[in-house]
Amino acid sequence: MGLFNYTKCKNNVIYPNWNQAKKNLILGRNEVHVWYASLEQSKNFLYRLSRTLSVQELQRAQRFYFQKDREHYIIAHGILRDILSRYLKIEPTQLNFYCNPFGKPYLTENSGGQFLKFNLSHSDGIAMYAIAHNREVGIDVERIRPDFASEQIAERFFSQQEIAILRSLPENLQVEGFFNCWTRKEAFIKAIGQGLSFGLDKFAVSLTPEEPARLLNVYDCSQKVRDWVLEEISFNSHFKAAIAVQGNQCSLKKWQWCP
Numbered sequence: 001m002g003l004f005n006y007t008k009c010k011n012n013v014i015y016p017n018w019n020q021a022k023k024n025l026i027l028g029r030n031e032v033h034v035w036y037a038s039l040e041q042s043k044n045f046l047y048r049l050s051r052t053l054s055v056q057e058l059q060r061a062q063r064f065y066f067q068k069d070r071e072h073y074i075i076a077h078g079i080l081r082d083i084l085s086r087y088l089k090i091e092p093t094q095l096n097f098y099c100n101p102f103g104k105p106y107l108t109e110n111s112g113g114q115f116l117k118f119n120l121s122h123s124d125g126i127a128m129y130a131i132a133h134n135r136e137v138g139i140d141v142e143r144i145r146p147d148f149a150s151e152q153i154a155e156r157f158f159s160q161q162e163i164a165i166l167r168s169l170p171e172n173l174q175v176e177g178f179f180n181c182w183t184r185k186e187a188f189i190k191a192i193g194q195g196l197s198f199g200l201d202k203f204a205v206s207l208t209p210e211e212p213a214r215l216l217n218v219y220d221c222s223q224k225v226r227d228w229v230l231e232e233i234s235f236n237s238h239f240k241a242a243i244a245v246q247g248n249q250c251s252l253k254k255w256q257w258c259p
Contacts, residue, residue, distance in 0.1 A: 020256065084112070
């Protein structure tokens with residue numbers, strides 16, 4: 001199933017250490033697949049992807065003020081349908097979704113929701129997807145912006161432990177440290193699926209550059225640190241990305257989507 005001929009990816013690989021996409025995909029029980037895709041696609045592909053979306057998805061796209069944002073929404077969600085359809089071996093148009101009370105999307109049971117869970121993030125023209133076998137997963141990607149008001153944001157949303165670590169870093173590492181923290185916190189929040197009702201200051205993650213991504217603490221004990229894996233996703237020096245996966249064992253495999 002799927003819309004596109006993935007064998008053409010060979011000539012369009014942007015990141016050589018990422019796998020070329022295959023027509024038929026198999027997801028092992030302990031595997032989590034991470035996908036990269038560019039949202040800068042031709043009008044032809046925009047049209048083809050839009051044909052796979054539901055009425056509700058197209059209506060959400062129209063709520064964006066700028067045309068580029070509308071197009072990126074359509075492309076990001078069209079690619080999501082294409083990727084999921086490869087695992088489930090059904091047409092992208094046959095997939096149905098619902099959201100939990102906090103807005104986290106899931107596949108309905110008759111669309112494969114009893115097998116697959118997923119998450120999506122996009123920033124500045126690129127999208128990243130996480131696909132897991134029946135375990136919660138969250139992913140986040142952000143373009144690094146050195147002029148971002150990181151100190152004020154950190155004081156408002158980070159835990160005291162994270163703020164202390166961030167301030168202890170040399171000045172030339174603080175921007176990277178901030179985006180390490182932000183993407184890891186967003187990935188974890190998205191994975192647990194409770195939205196911002198689970199406060200960003202209720203837990204702490206590692207953020208020091210060159211140190212492994214880790215969940216350090218969950219202060220109210222509602223989640224056990226040992227039940228989650230945090231990983232940094234390296235792919236481009238201008239972006240930071242992270243994934244949070246439920247369970248203490250998983251093997252990440254990285255794929256590149258291309259038309």
